[in-house]
Amino acid sequence: MSRPCAYFKQAQNMAVIETKGLTYTYPGAPKPSITNISMKVEKGEFVLITGPSGCGKTTLCRTFNGLIPQFYQGDLKGEIIISGLNAAKHPTYEMAKHVGLVFQNPENQLFALSVEKDVAFGLENLGLPRDEMRKRVDWALNLTGIYDLRERSPYEMSGGQQQRVAIAAVLAMQPQIIVLDEPTSFLDPLSAEKIFEVIHELNRELGLTVILVEHRLDLTARYASHIIIMDEGKVRFDGETRDVLGNEETRLIGVGIPKATLLYEMLNKEGANLKGTIPLSSEELAEMLQEAIKC
Amino acid sequence: MLNVEDVHFSYASGVEALKGVTLTVKNGEFVAIMGQNGAGKTTLVKHFNGLLKPTKGRILVDGVETTKTSVASLARNVGFVFQNPDHQLFSETVEEEIAFALKNFGYKPTVIEQRITWAVNLLGLTQYRKTSPFMLSGGERKRVALASVLAWDPQVLVLDEPTIGQDHQQKENLRQFILQLQTQNKTVVIVTHDVEFVAECNPRVVLMREGKIVADGEGKDILTDTKVIEQSSIVLPQVAQVFMRLNVKEVPKNVIDLYEAKQLLLKMLEKKP
Amino acid sequence: MSKRLGGSVFDGLKFRKVSSPIHSLDPRMKFIYVITVFVAAIVFSQIIPLLVLFALQIPFVLLARVQKQWLRSLRGAAFLALFIFIINVAGNFFTQGYNLTAANWENAASMTLRFVVLVESFSVFFLTTSPDHLGLALEQSRVPYEFSFAFTTAVRFVPVLAEEAQTIMDAQKARGLELEKGNFMKRIRNYVPVLIPLIVSAIRRSLELAEAMESRAWGATKKRTNLFALKLHGGDYALLSLIVGLLAVALYTFFFVQIPTIRGLLGFP
DSSP states (O other): OOOOOOSSOTTTOOEEEEEEEEEEEOTTOSSOSEEEEEEEEETTOEEEEEOSTTSSHHHHHHHHTTHHHHTTOSEEEEEEEETTEETTTSOHHHHTTTEEEEOSOGGGGOOSSSHHHHHHHHHHHHTOOHHHHHHHHHHHHHHTTOGGGTTSOGGGSOHHHHHHHHHHHHHTTOOSEEEEESTTTTSOHHHHHHHHHHHHHHHHHHOOEEEEEOSOHHHHGGGOSEEEEEETTEEEEEEEHHHHHHOGGGGGGTOOOOHHHHHHHHHHHTTOOOOSSOOOSHHHHHHHHHHHHHO | OEEEEEEEEEOTTSOEEEEEEEEEEOTTOEEEEEEOTTSSHHHHHTTTTTSSOOSEEEEEETTEEGGGSOHHHHHTTEEEEOSOGGGTOOOSSHHHHHHHHHHHTTOOHHHHHHHHHHHHHHTTOGGGTTSOGGGSOHHHHHHHHHHHHHTTOOSEEEEESTTTTOOHHHHHHHHHHHHHHHHTTOEEEEEOOOHHHHHHHOOEEEEEETTEEEEEEEHHHHTTOHHHHHTTTOOOOHHHHHHHHOOOTTOOSOOOOHHHHHHHHHHHHHTOO | OOOOOOOOGGGGGOOOOOOOTTTTSOHHHHHHHHHHHHHHHHHOOSHHHHHHHHHHHHHHHHHHTOHHHHHHHHHHHHHHHHHHHHHHHHHHHHHTTSOOOHHHHHHHHHHHHHHHHHHHHHHHHHHSSOHHHHHHHHHHSSSOHHHHHHHHHHHHHHHHHHHHHHHHHHHHHTTTOOTTOSOHHHHHHHTHHHHHHHHHHHHHHHHHHHHHHHHTTTTSOSSOOOSOOOOOOHHHHHHHHHHHHHHHHHHHHHHHOOOOOHHHHHTOO
16 A cells, blocks of 8 residues: 655654644543643654653553554544654554554463464464564564573463563564553563563664653663653653753652662752762662762 | 461462461561562462461461461451452442442441441542442552452551552552551551562561562661572662662661661762862 | 462363374364264264274373373263263153163163263364364364454463452452352352452453554454464374275265174174
8 A cells, every 4th residue: 555645754754753732532531631742752762751640651652553543532633643654544553563562461462372373463464474474483582582482371471471472572573663551560670670671672782762651760761862751641841861850840740760860869969069960770870979989 | 466387388289389488477567578479479468368278387367277267257357458459349339349348247337337438538539439440540449449458447458569550659658558557556568579669668578489488577688688689589779779889898788768878878978088 | 480379270271282193183184083983973873883983082092191181071971971871761761661672771872872972072182182273273274363363362361361260259258258158149149249350350351452453463464374384294194094994984884784783792682
């Protein structure tokens, strides 16, 4: 099918995701879940989206691959362009080739009786030839470190392993963008860290654009170059991670600022005069403190 | 008071989930049971209200052996809030949901009415009293589940993974709530792997691994014991990580509290010329 | 590492990949074999051919090493089989003027044996075919993909639902629900707090699954491909020749052979 002409000229547009005034109301809901969202994500970025429960981050994720408005119906206003396509006008199966979505509950994303069949699911849906599927499945399994588990059934696996299967299944479709909606909610901290490392690798090695919705900023802030903080359906802060998290006003929203960042602020308030870029992890703060204590 | 005496437990499938656990929880204590998935944490706490009975050893709740009484009667003293509130909610209104347990325990209608009012006020659900629990958000449903258990005012409250899916503010509310319960001398046991949450509460921490208790002590000591933590699938709290990475003499390694950390670091920074 | 230590009645539903020559046979061929046995069992009403058909299962059971489970299913069928036997004998008794001949006894035994063979042939099929193998066979047959998908997904979630049912029961018991108390009506009402969360959870789960399916290009094309292809191997052709042989022997026997009866062999009228 022929591609509709892009809204923006290709030369100007380095953005893989762009929304303008996006507003969405679920069917029967009294008010919109997201209001007037205008944001831009550049190719290859690692974006963190966070905010208190109910701020609309999950709703926003669903617009990225067309589940909103196609699966959920409801009323979508504004513009949303993903990889040059108007997401509201293309069927979800078309968007799936460009954007992969990984959900919160690992159990409810796996349907097949073996890992490889699950990873191949999307490819089978697209009607790819068998050898191409085989290649992509093995590639995705290796990238997520679960090649040895390929013949296992999902029931026998831990939550962390299941989530890696879900990521592999999305990867196999080779999208340019991968969106993960609180993928580690049900996982213990060690498994969560492993997942974030995998995602970070994918972003770094493959140039995959990553959109991660998370509460646990202490584990994830260090990977993101771009952070968006939402509250009550609107975007409140949008910018470079260190700038946003260093901004005092974010404290008012009730997001889980990494302890290292808080400690840095508290120390400077009491005259510690620590120099350097705002730390987002314990390593960065420790390094900074080491310097300050030595000299 | 909960007494666990050398308890062994094997599931019907033959898997031995508890391999000799001994533990005493006094009235009014706040205990966090931590460890990797499969370590036996949930299996252990399910013994506290008799849902599971030990295959060897015994459990005493206020002096009564759990094998000698029913789950319903143990439940009066030990309230259990499961991880997923949707596994409990079934009523048409929040009111009825809270009344469920009270009716099961044989409370009189006038008392039930009072307790419902008390519970919804306690958890900020008054405006949802006549609402269907299914219409509420995830966080609100969690509060309804909690309210329905608190309604009968059990002496012991067991919370299974209460922080999953909660945002920062909700966790803070939970933490305050637990402190409040402690002032009423209630015993609170949480099963969790949320290290940062536990670091903020600093309760007694019992660490389990492969069906046994491998560490039991004050939060700040257990959570900063790197050897023990590595084997248990939890990570160091971020504040402790900072101290762990500092290559400075005489740095205390068991710091988990933000304010304590700030004081110590200010002192260290002042030392320089 | 398995996260599931959970123990409940439903542990037996956890399918394991067993390797045996029977397990690796193509399910489609096995199915044709089972249908052949099925048809033969219906065509013959004499006891000796039915005994032969029954005996034919045994090498399969032994080769597949599923003796224990097979015997268990036999035990399960035994009750119903006994019931059929009694009905047949009683039927003959009352319709023939309170008289029972040797023929009656043998007929009743035949009917019972036929029932057992029918049930057992399918039992062997399901015991030696893993669900994913079955799913693949369905996908490669002319069955519309929606149905084979529904089948494999249902099988995949059976242990999950079973565990959830157990958790829900535990949660409600922890609120004082006593499932065993009360008269018949009360006991049925006791299950409402278990059924409703189970159903609501199943609905939520299907919505999440549907979202995941859509996000992975469900419905992109009508010409769905498959990662695996079932191919017939040596063992399958051996089974095929067995099927052909069986059909040949059955047809020949049916038309040309006078099948002896047990009572005849024993010297009864």
